[in-house]
Amino acid sequence: MTDTVIELQGVTRVYGAGDTEVRALDGIDLVIRKGEFVAIMGPSGSGKSTALNVLGCLDSPTSGQYRFKGVEVGTLDRDQRALLRRHFLGFVFQGYNLLPRTSALMNVELPLIYKGMPRQDRLVAAAAALDKVGLAHRAHHDPSELSGGQQQRVAIARALAGNPEVILADEPTGNLDTKRSVEIMELLQGLNRDGMTIIMVTHEDDMAEYAGRLIWMVDGRIERDAPTRKAVADAG
Amino acid sequence: MLAETITLAFQAIRRNAMRSFLTVLGVIIGVAAVVAMVTIGQGASDQVTAQIEGQGANLIFLSAVEGEFDAPAKPFDSDDVEALIEQIPAVLTAAPFGSTQMTLVNGNLNHATQVTGTDSRYLIVTGRNLIHGRAFTPGEEASGVAVCILGETVRQALFGRADPVGMRIRLGAISCEVVGLLEPLGGGGFGRDEDDIVLIPMRTFQRRIQGTRDIYAIQIALRDGTSNSGGVSAIESLMRERRRIAPDEDDDFNVLSMDQIAEMLADVTGVLTGLLASIAGVSLLVGGIGIMNIMLVSVTERTREIGIRLAVGAQAGQVLMQFLIEAVVLSMFGGVIGLVLGFVLAAVVAQYMGIPFSPDLAVAALAFVFSAFIGVVFGYFPARRAARLDPIEALRHQ
Known part of the structure; x- marks a missing residue:
């Protein structure tokens, strides 16, 4: 069990109180091991985004236990969770969320600045991450000069640059056409093959098939948790 | 970071x-x-x-005014000036002081300025020097003839760069001979120009302008190393005595030291x-x-x-x-x-x-x-x- 990265026991996340109470997560038990590629799916309002926020330490569980690499996240304050994100987590968003009017390279540098990496090392690491996503030649372009697919690749480079334990992707292909989506998914798949643990929320079956494990959520609960067909086929 | x-x-x-x-x-x-x-x-x-340092921090201005609003009071006379010098050891010297606003004319040039009646001790009291010409003679001071000493600003207004000494100007109706020129002091604080000044003998001022022998103000210089406040109180007590002011009466004069002006x-x-x-x-x-x-x-x-x-x-x-x-x-x-x-x-x-x-x-x-x-x-x-x-x-x- 030493390779367990994420462990949830009876995790709930409740918004509001009384009549307006919403149980976005309603008793989640989950173990994710190092090197897994997990897709989370479910109808809208099923709690998949909340699950990703909790897993990404952007949010805290209302009750239950969430251990990240053995650390109980529920007892951490805001700043301590920020440190967890800084050192162990990388994020990829649907809307890319790059800093506007800031070059691709500087966007990728951002997490490294907060890691306190010296400028020279930072530039090397950021350039290497951009190279990994095949955008070394676009390093000095602003997001506005890049296509959607390229922007998302910059975002993936940013998530990678800090050398995280887990990459969390929230509908990474939601804004992209099929061709670009496939490119992004192949990129993520490649990173996973190199050992990166990836957790991805998506509502597209095709994209979920790139993962090795599919979690289906309904009403804040995990309804199904199984290997994807592709994973079964690969294993078979 | x-x-x-x-x-x-x-x-x-x-x-x-x-x-x-x-x-x-x-x-x-x-x-x-x-x-x-x-x-x-x-x-x-x-x-x-x-x-203040240039004029001497020991300068004291004594004026015959009384009350809160400086209403004119009983004037001084020339004996008061002598008494101040003789009876108060701290006093270096003193000069009577009277002034009025007049228009000076030289040919077709004219200039309105402060005409000051005083005597040659004024130069010692204020620490000013002549750069040209001479001070008033005792004879001129006693007889009250029309002679004057100009400040630099007045000279420039009436004579330009020319030498005024020996020339005659008119002060109102008085024709007056220029005998000296004051060394310029430069612009005054808050726009007051200390060089915009004409000096005439006190006697002349009294006879030809004021029409009486009254003296309404005296400028006094204390000796170096004497205390300003000590000088002020010595002047006050001497004046109270000479003007016969009862102990329960207020001063009918005002003593202003440079310290106070500052x-x-x-x-x-x-x-x-x-x-x-x-x-x-x-x-x-x-x-x-x-x-x-x-x-x-x-x-x-x-x-x-x-x-x-x-x-x-x-x-x-x-x-x-x-x-x-x-x-x-x-x-x-x-x-x-x-x-x-x-x-x-x-x-x-x-x-x-x-x-x-x-x-x-x-x-x-x-x-x-x-x-x-x-x-x-x-x-x-x-x-x-x-x-x-x-x-x-x-x-x-x-």
């Missing part, structure tokens, strides 16, 4: 150059006002000090300084609120950026610092412009008023520190708002 944050602040300001400039206008005006005011005040005060000038300067300081204060307050306003706008505009920073691991304190530094850089940018503007303004005013321009490094440092302080105070609230944003909400912000 700090270097990156400062670079970032400069970037953010440059991206909104016009907005940033308009925002800090209040700080610019406030700092410029403070710097100009302090610099001009310093120049004026330097000059007054120099002037104090009064300091009071006036203080009032002016206070007035300008309050204008500067209001301007800085408005400037600060402007910075707060624009920082709040900036925080709202950049909510998503804040969300991104929080997501990649920025702590609340780091976000707070980022926006605080931005506010401080913005405010100090205004401070620097205001500082330069203030010094320029002070230099222009100093030139115009004829006072020395005394830029002070301490003032520059103060303006710097003060504008940074404004940035911290008014930047704190917006920065705290940024730091408290919920990362999930911030990332969702459109």
Whole structure:
């Protein structure tokens, strides 16, 4: 069990109180091991985004236990969770969320600045991450000069640059056409093959098939948790 | 980290150059006002000090006025002047003083100025020298003939660069021979020109202008090393005795020492300084609120950026610092412009008023520190708002 990265026991996340109470997560038990590629799916309002926020330490569980690499996240304050994100987590968003009017390279540098990496090392690491996503030649372009697919690749480079334990992707292909989506998914798949643990929320079956494990959520609960067909086929 | 944050602040300001400039206008005006005011005040005060030192800090002005509003009182006579000199050891010398506003004419040139009746001891009392010609002779002083000594300003008005000594001018109806020229003192404090002066013998002033032998004022110089207040009280008691004032009666004369004049000038300067300081204060307050306003706008505009920073691991304190530094850089940018503007303004005013321009490094440092302080105070609230944003909400912000 030493390779367990994420462990949830009876995790709930409740918004509001009384009549307006919403149980976005309603008793989640989950173990994710190092090197897994997990897709989370479910109808809208099923709690998949909340699950990703909790897993990404952007949010805290209302009750239950969430251990990240053995650390109980529920007892951490805001700043301590920020440190967890800084050192162990990388994020990829649907809307890319790059800093506007800031070059691709500087966007990728951002997490490294907060890691306190010296400028020279930072530039090397950021350039290497951009190279990994095949955008070394676009390093000095602003997001506005890049296509959607390229922007998302910059975002993936940013998530990678800090050398995280887990990459969390929230509908990474939601804004992209099929061709670009496939490119992004192949990129993520490649990173996973190199050992990166990836957790991805998506509502597209095709994209979920790139993962090795599919979690289906309904009403804040995990309804199904199984290997994807592709994973079964690969294993078979 | 700090270097990156400062670079970032400069970037953010440059991206909104016009907005940033308009925002800090209040700080610019406030700092410029403070710097100009302090610099001009310093120049004026330097000059007054120099002037008082030049005229001798031991100068005392005795005048025959009484009551709260300086109503004319029983005049002095020439015996009073002699008694002051003879009976008070601290008194170096004394000169009678009478003056009136008159128009002087030389040919087709004329000049309105203060005509002062006194005697040659006036030069000792005020510590002034003649650069040309001579003082009044005892004979002239006794008989009251029409001779005069000109100040530099009067000479320039009536004679240009020509030598006036030996020439005749008219003082109203009096034809008067110029016998001497005073050494120029330079511009006076608060625009008073000590060289815009004409001296005539006291006797002449009494006979030809005033029409009586009364003396309403006496200028007295104390000896070096004597105490100003001791001199003042000795003069007071002598005058009370000579004017037969009962112990329960108030003085019917007024004694004013240079110390007191300096104090009064300091009071006036203080009032002016206070007035300008309050204008500067209001301007800085408005400037600060402007910075707060624009920082709040900036925080709202950049909510998503804040969300991104929080997501990649920025702590609340780091976000707070980022926006605080931005506010401080913005405010100090205004401070620097205001500082330069203030010094320029002070230099222009100093030139115009004829006072020395005394830029002070301490003032520059103060303006710097003060504008940074404004940035911290008014930047704190917006920065705290940024730091408290919920990362999930911030990332969702459109």
